[in-house]
Amino acid sequence: MFSHLERPALARAGWRQLLADFSPLYAANGFIGFMFAATAPVAIILSVGVGGDLSEAELSSWIFGVFFINGLVTILMCWLYRQPLAFFWTIPGTVLVGPALAHLSFPQVIGAFYATGLLMLLLGATGWVKRVMRSVPMPIVMGMVAGVFLRFGLDLVRSLQQDIGIAGPMVLVFIVLTMRPALGRRLPPLIGALLVGAVASVLLGRFNSHALESLQLVQPVLQLPQWSWAAMVELVVPLTITVLVVQNGQGIAVLKAVGHEPPVDSITVACGAGALLSAVVGSVSTCLTGPTNAIITASGERSRHYVAGITTGAFAVVFGLLSPAFTSLMLHAPKTFIMALAGLAMLRVLQSAFMASFKDKFTLGALVAFLVTVADLSLANIGAAFWGLVAGIMVSWLLERHDFG
Numbered sequence: 001m002f003s004h005l006e007r008p009a010l011a012r013a014g015w016r017q018l019l020a021d022f023s024p025l026y027a028a029n030g031f032i033g034f035m036f037a038a039t040a041p042v043a044i045i046l047s048v049g050v051g052g053d054l055s056e057a058e059l060s061s062w063i064f065g066v067f068f069i070n071g072l073v074t075i076l077m078c079w080l081y082r083q084p085l086a087f088f089w090t091i092p093g094t095v096l097v098g099p100a101l102a103h104l105s106f107p108q109v110i111g112a113f114y115a116t117g118l119l120m121l122l123l124g125a126t127g128w129v130k131r132v133m134r135s136v137p138m139p140i141v142m143g144m145v146a147g148v149f150l151r152f153g154l155d156l157v158r159s160l161q162q163d164i165g166i167a168g169p170m171v172l173v174f175i176v177l178t179m180r181p182a183l184g185r186r187l188p189p190l191i192g193a194l195l196v197g198a199v200a201s202v203l204l205g206r207f208n209s210h211a212l213e214s215l216q217l218v219q220p221v222l223q224l225p226q227w228s229w230a231a232m233v234e235l236v237v238p239l240t241i242t243v244l245v246v247q248n249g250q251g252i253a254v255l256k257a258v259g260h261e262p263p264v265d266s267i268t269v270a271c272g273a274g275a276l277l278s279a280v281v282g283s284v285s286t287c288l289t290g291p292t293n294a295i296i297t298a299s300g301e302r303s304r305h306y307v308a309g310i311t312t313g314a315f316a317v318v319f320g321l322l323s324p325a326f327t328s329l330m331l332h333a334p335k336t337f338i339m340a341l342a343g344l345a346m347l348r349v350l351q352s353a354f355m356a357s358f359k360d361k362f363t364l365g366a367l368v369a370f371l372v373t374v375a376d377l378s379l380a381n382i383g384a385a386f387w388g389l390v391a392g393i394m395v396s397w398l399l400e401r402h403d404f405g
Contacts, residue, residue, distance in 0.1 A: 004127050006263030010082045013306075021304040026296075030311025032188060033295040037088050037312075038067075038319055038326075039194045040345030043338045044152070045284075046330050048094055052101030058282055060327040061221035065283025068218075068320025073274045073286065074313030077267075083260050084296050084309040085267065086251075087274060088316075090287040091349070092242040095148045096235065097284060099376060099383045104231050106282070111225035112235035116285050117275030119240050124268030129244055136245050137403070139357050140392035143366030144238070144385055145246060146353035147373025149346050156343025163336035165204050170197040170340045188295075193344050197337045206334045218323045223282040234383045241389070243271055243287045250290035258297045260305070262288070361403040365396030 013021065042063060049059045066089040077085040100109055123129040159167040170193040177189040201207040248267060255262045267288050274286030296308035319326065330338065357366035369392030376384045396403060 005125075005266045005269065008081045009261070012079060013082055018307065018310075021307045023300075023304075023307075025300050026304060026308040027311050029296045029298060029300065030308040031315060032191075033086060033292040033308065033312045034315035034319070035191055036188060036295060037289070037292055037316070040190045040341045041088070041091055042326070042330060043342040044091060044094055044345065046327070047152075047155075047338055047342050048098040048101070050331075051098055052106065054101075054106060056327060056331060057219075057221050058106070059331070060218060060324045061223075061281045062283045063323040063327055064218040064220055064320045065278040065281040066286075066320075067316040067323065069277045069281075069283070070274055070286055071313040071316030071320060073270055074316065075310050077270055078306045078309035078313065081263060081266070082303075082306045083262060084255065084293055084305040085262065085270075086289050086292045086296060086309050086312050087270065087286050088289045088292060089278070089284050090239065090243050090247050092145050092148060092246055093239045093287075094284050095152070096238055096242070096383075096385050099378075099385070100231070100235055103378060103383075104228065104234070105226060107224060107226035108228040108231040109235065110223045110279055110282060111227045112231045112239065113275060113279035113283075113285060114225050115232055115236045116239045116243070117272050117279060119236060119272070120243065120268055120275060120285070121272030123240075123244070124265050124270075124272055127265055129268040130264060132241075133245055133249060136241055137362045137365065137393065137396060138245060138249075139359070139362040139366040140369050140389065140396060141241055141245055142353045142356040143369035143392055144373050144388040145242065146350060146357055147370045147388055148385055149350045149353060150374055152343050152346035153350050155339040156347070159336040159339040159343065162339075163334065166197055166200045166206065166334055166336050167340040169200050170194075170337075170344065172196075174344050190341070190345055194341055197341060198333070201334055201337055206337075207332065216324050217321055220281040222280060225279070234378075234386050238385045238389060239285055243275075243285055244268065247287035247290065251288035251293050254290050254294045255297065258305075259302050260297070362392075362396045362400055364400055365392040368392045368395045 045062060046059060049062060070087045073087045097109055123132060173196045174189045174193040177184045177187060177192045252262050252264060271286045278286055292312060296312060297305050369388040372391045373384050373388035378384060379387055
């Protein structure tokens with residue numbers, strides 16, 4: 001079944017080759033790529049998890065899974081293929097879990113994570129993944145994604161109204177660093193917003209210093225799944241589509257744009273295996289990340305980009321092992337700090353989702369998918385994201401059939 005997977009074009013790098021290809025430039029790119037994942041995207045996990053009444057131990061285990069396991073997958077794939085193949089977790093999938101936890105138990109959601117991993121493993125092993133990526137209308141998918149992400153944009157606005165002392169400086173620094181590309185390359189806007197928000201929280205006496213008192217290794221919470229048809233229908237199809245079409249599609253496009261030829265089937269198999277391992281400790285599904293791969297390929301020789309990917313994976317492994325301390329640190333931060341950081345992280349993604357939804361084809365279907373998802377009304381105990389996809393595709397099939405040609 002796995003015989004058709006892409007074979008590496010180059011021989012695997014030994015220690016001497018790794019050391020020869022390594023330099024401070026690639027280490028810096030790898031570290032910045034890691035920091036992007038370790039800041040605002042973590043705030044999204046915490047926002048979803050706290051809203052779903054998960055315990056601090058469960059959140060710490062979730063963060064351990066998405067960093068430690070995906071860090072190992074990143075190191076392995078970069079070494080095997082000598083390409084920058086950085087894997088983390090699906091942010092749209094994480095956001096999808098939020099509404100699901102309102103009417104599903106966490107073990108039922110874990111069951112959906114397992115099923116998603118198995119489905120991706122099957123699609124990658126059989127080579128069907130490319131057909132799936134071609135057959136699903138991207139504008140309708142992105143309409144659903146925009147509907148899911150909208151609340152983070154609204155939370156950003158609310159954070160400014162609720163606590164201008166913390167959210168205001170964060171937004172201001174984000175704007176300045178975005179306006180000044182030279183500064184933004186040295187200090188990415190999201191990291192700048194995080195640092196300024198942390199300083200503002202301390203100066204205003206809004207940060208609980210007890211969060212800094214303990215530094216301990218993680219004790220993963222092993223999660224037993226519960227099988228629920230409602231969870232399977234609501235989550236497995238949207239999760240699989242967001243990983244393969246939205247996230248992996250973006251990551252593959254980023255890598256191709258700088259001259260790499262990412263192995264699509266092998267990437268899908270890696271996502272399936274990573275998702276299955278991550279589900280054991282309660283973590284959302286693995287994906288090929290777009291933003292981090294864009295950062296680690298931003299400069300340097302193409303043949304040495306893989307070293308930056310290995311650096312990112314190594315930092316992720318260490319971060320995952322120390323996840324209790326970082327989880328506690330973020331949970332003791334002001335709520336508006338998390339709201340603003342997550343909102344800023346989603347701002348460009350939300351913009352891209354709207355542009356992809358209403359740019360050309362399937363625009364009515366995308367609008368219907370967006371509206372149904374934003375309405376957040378479940379049917380048959382199945383959440384709105386799934387029904388948004390169904391409604392969008394049905395409307396386009398009936399009223400925009402020419403776009404399928």
